[in-house]
Every structure is written in C-alpha cells, then in structure tokens.
Amino acid sequence: MRLAWLLLSAAGTALPQTPLQGSETNFRTDVQLVRILATVKDQSGALVGSLNKEDFSVTDNGVPQKISVFERQTDQPLSVAVMIDNSGSTAKDLKYETDSVTRFLRVLVKEGNPEDAVSLYSFNWEIVKQNGFTRNVGAVERSLRALRGEAGTAMYDAILLASRDIQDRMGRKVLVIVTDGGDTVSHTGFQRAVEAAQLADAVIYPVLVVPITNEVGRNVGGENALTTMAERTGGRVFAPSLGAALDQAFDDIIHDLRTQYLLGFYPKNVPPTTDRFHTLGITLSDPRLQVKARNGYYGEAQPAQPRVDSGSDSDSVSKPRPPAAKPQPKRVKQQGVSQN
Numbered sequence: 530m531r532l533a534w535l536l537l538s539a540a541g542t543a544l545p546q547t548p549l550q551g552s553e554t555n556f557r558t559d560v561q562l563v564r565i566l567a568t569v570k571d572q573s574g575a576l577v578g579s580l581n582k583e584d585f586s587v588t589d590n591g592v593p594q595k596i597s598v599f600e601r602q603t604d605q606p607l608s609v610a611v612m613i614d615n616s617g618s619t620a621k622d623l624k625y626e627t628d629s630v631t632r633f634l635r636v637l638v639k640e641g642n643p644e645d646a647v648s649l650y651s652f653n654w655e656i657v658k659q660n661g662f663t664r665n666v667g668a669v670e671r672s673l674r675a676l677r678g679e680a681g682t683a684m685y686d687a688i689l690l691a692s693r694d695i696q697d698r699m700g701r702k703v704l705v706i707v708t709d710g711g712d713t714v715s716h717t718g719f720q721r722a723v724e725a726a727q728l729a730d731a732v733i734y735p736v737l738v739v740p741i742t743n744e745v746g747r748n749v750g751g752e753n754a755l756t757t758m759a760e761r762t763g764g765r766v767f768a769p770s771l772g773a774a775l776d777q778a779f780d781d782i783i784h785d786l787r788t789q790y791l792l793g794f795y796p797k798n799v800p801p802t803t804d805r806f807h808t809l810g811i812t813l814s815d816p817r818l819q820v821k822a823r824n825g826y827y828g829e830a831q832p833a834q835p836r837v838d839s840g841s842d843s844d845s846v847s848k849p850r851p852p853a854a855k856p857q858p859k860r861v862k863q864q865g866v867s868q869n
Contacts, residue, residue, distance in 0.1 A: 562598065563589070565792040566701060566732055566763055567811060567822035568785050577818060578602050578788040585792060585820075588810035589799045598793030605791060606644035606700035608662055609637060610691045610731075611669075612684075613676060614708035616653040619738075620678025625771045626707055626738060627673035633705075633779035634666045641787075644700070649673065650691050654681025654714055658690070658863045662698070684708060684751075685715035685722040688733075688758075692725035701789070702731040703764075705782065709738050711751015723758050728827050734764040734782050738775065763823040792822075801829050 565587065569577040582599035611630055615623060634647050646662040649669050659672035688704065695702045704726060715722075726733055735755035752768075759766045765785070767778035792811070799807065808825045 562793050562795055563807075563809075563826055563828075564598075564730060565794075565809065565811065565822050566603075567790045567792060567820050568763075568788060569790065569813065569818050569820050571819075572817055576784060576788045578790075580790065580813070580818075582792075584814045585790070586810075586812045586814070587792060587794055589794070589796050590802070590807050591810070592797075592799050594794040594797060594799075596792050596794050598791065600791040602787065603701070603789055603791040604642050606642045606646075607637070607703060607786060608646055608648075608695055608698040608700065609634075609703045609705060610648045610650060610695050612650045612652060612687050612691055612704060612706045612708075613673070614653070614682060614684065614706075615651045615676045615678050616682040616709075616713075617678050617680040618682075619709050622709070622738060622771060623676060623678055625775065627676060629775045629779055630707060631666070631670045631673060632776060633783070634669060636780075636783060637786075638664050638666055640783075642700075648691075648694070650687055651676055652683050652687035653679040654683060656683055656687045656690055658694070661694075681714040682708070682710070682712055683715045684712040685717040685719060687715075688722040689717045689725045692722075692729040692731055695731055696729035701786070701791075702729055703786065704731050704733045706733065706735045706755065707738065708735065708755070711754060719754050719758075723761055724827075726758065726762050727823065727825065730823075730826070731762060732764045732823070733758045733762045734785075735759055735766045736775070736778050736782075737766060737768045738771065739768060761824050763821055765821065796828065799828075805829065 567585075569580060571577055578601060580601065582596050585596060585599075587594045587596055611634070613623075613626065613630065619626070637647065638645060646664055647660075647666070647669060648662045649659040649672055651657045651659055651672075660669045663669065684706070688706070691704055695704070712719075733755075735758065737752055737755065739752070752766075756766045758764075767781065769775045769778040796807070805827045806825050807828050809823065811820050811822045813820055
C-alpha cells in the first residue's frame with residue numbers, strides 16, 4: 530500500500546517518455562497515472578469489498594489498459610467538501626440538515642485516516658467558504674449553527690469553486706452537496722460545473738432533501754442534473770426525508786468511502802482527443818456485480834493544426850489566440866476560514 534501511495538504522489542510530476550527517433554506515432558508521450566475510485570455492489574445492493582485486481586478490466590477510449598495500482602478498501606486520505614444549500618426554501622429544515630451533517634463529520638474524522646480533512650461551503654445567492662480543510666469538527670459545527678436561509682441558489686457556482694479548491698489535494702476527493710433542488714442564480718452552467726469536478730477527480734454525492742413527495746412544486750430538472758453529476762463522477766444520489774433517513778444517507782456515504790477500490794493505470798496506445806475528454810470503461814469478471822466509477826477524465830488535447838492565412842501572403846501562418854481567462858463565479862465570500 531505504501532508503494533501505491535508513492536506512485537500516486539509522483540503522478541503529478543511524472544517525467545515525459547521519450548519516443549523512439551523517427552517514430553510516426555501520434556499517441557501521447559507525457560503519460561501520467563489515471564486514478565479511478567470504484568464501488569461495487571451485488572444484486573441485492575450490498576457493497577462488495579473483497580475483489581482482486583484480476584476481477585477488473587479498464588478501457589480508455591475503448592483501448593484496454595493495464596491496471597498498475599490497485600487497492601482494496603483503500604485508506605488513501607479523504608478530502609471531503611460539504612456544501613450546504615442555505616437558500617430561502619431550506620430555512621425551515623436547515624437545523625435538521627446541519628445536525629445530520631455534524632454527526633456525519635464526527636464519524637468521518639474519528640474513524641478514518643488521520644490525514645482525512647473536511648471543508649464547508651454554504652450557498653444561496655452567494656457562495657461562502659465557511660471553513661477550509663480541517664479536522665476541527667467543532668469549528669465546522671459552529672459555522673453550521675450560524676447558517677441562515679436566504680433567497681437564491683448558486684449551486685453550480687459553488688461546485689465550480691469547491692472543485693477548484695479541492696483539485697490539488699492529495700488522495701481521494703469528495704463533494705457532498707446537501708440541497709433541496711436545482712440552481713437558480715449561477716453564472717456557471719451545468720456542463721462547466723461537472724467539468725470542474727471531473728478535472729479535480731472529485732466524486733459527487735448529492736443529498737436531495739425534498740419535503741415535497743410529488744413533482745408539482747419540485748425542481749425535477751435540478752434533481753436530474755445532480756443525478757447526472759453523480760453518475761459521471763462515480764458517486765450516487767440520495768433522496769432522504771429528514772431525521773433518521775437523512776442520517777442513514779450520510780451513513781451510506783461513509784460506507785461507500787470505506788469500501789472503495791482504487792485503480793490506477795498509465796494510458797497506453799490511446800490517441801489524444803480534440804476535446805481532451807477520455808471515456809473510461811470499467812467492467813467486472815462477474816456480470817452479476819455492478820461497478821460505479823467516473824465515466825471519464827480530461828487528458829491532453831490533440832495539437833491544433835496550423836491554419837494557413839488565405840490573404841496575399843500565402844506563407845504566413847495565423848498565430849493561435851491565447852486561451853481566455855476562466856471567469857470566476859461571482860458573489861463569493863470567505864469567512865474566518867479555519868485550516869488544519
């Protein structure tokens with residue numbers, strides 16, 4: 530397990546491989562480790578944590594890959610960003626939600642890796658980073674108790690911000706989003722938000738606390754968007770009621786995190802894509818089992834071909850434009866952030 534951790538730590542600084550002189554290959558030569566967190570369930574829905582590396586097969590854009598890193602029930606450090614929707618519609622239920630979140634964080638920090646850490650964001654019409662990554666659950670609890678509901682839901686902006694903050698953390702990265710529906714005031718769109726989470730290698734667990742049982746009055750579109758985010762990043766969505774069911778949802782998230790498999794591979798013979806996105810396929814030797822993992826990752830882009838200017842100077846080549854700066858989500862505040 531120590532060797533696997535060293536491999537993972539070195540992945541961000543992997544040296545480029547030198548191609549053979551005269552090679553005509555168009556495959557990537559700066560290959561880095563791709564990490565996949567996976568959970569497996571049997572036909573009854575029970576978690577399965579006893580599989581071996583040989584039970585898994587991985588493809589990258591359809592090309593079979595060799596699994597170089599494998600950990601069963603991995604104890605890689607966890608960075609969990611909890612995101613609380615404190616928009617006006619959540620005001621009457623906010624206390625019950627924050628009480629359940631507090632219990633969740635206490636168990637998470639107490640039972641896991643001593644390097645596990647949590648952070649807290651709240652979002653309504655603005656996003657507030659309440660606590661940076663810390664093991665001080667008491668500080669996070671104080672922030673939770675101080676939350677009040679206000680109008681607006683900038684959820685996609687919050688996902689973008691949290692994903693960027695968590696991106697450079699070591700080990701496993703998780704976003705837990707506690708909300709009652711969809712986005713209403715973000716500048717960021719759905720696609721950009723989920724892309725930010727995928728770039729950060731973060732797993733999304735939405736916890737949809739929806740007091741309305743029928744579709745009338747519910748933001749079903751927002752709920753479907755969160756379900757899609759969970760599927761694309763390897764998480765799963767929960768839709769509990771308040772009280773015991775909400776506590777059970779957080780318990781299930783902890784069980785998922787404690788029963789994860791870590792798979793790692795160095796992409797080989799995979800040509801670059803124009804949009805940088807690589808589709809991952811993870812299958813099991815036992816077809817009765819179901820695996821849940823992220824559906825892809827962002828690699829290197831295929832180099833753009835020079836465009837010849839059609840003007841009078843036929844030998845001139847247009848220069849590529851510099852990439853536009855990524856706009857930051859607006860209405861972002863940072864409270865007295867506690868760190869490790």
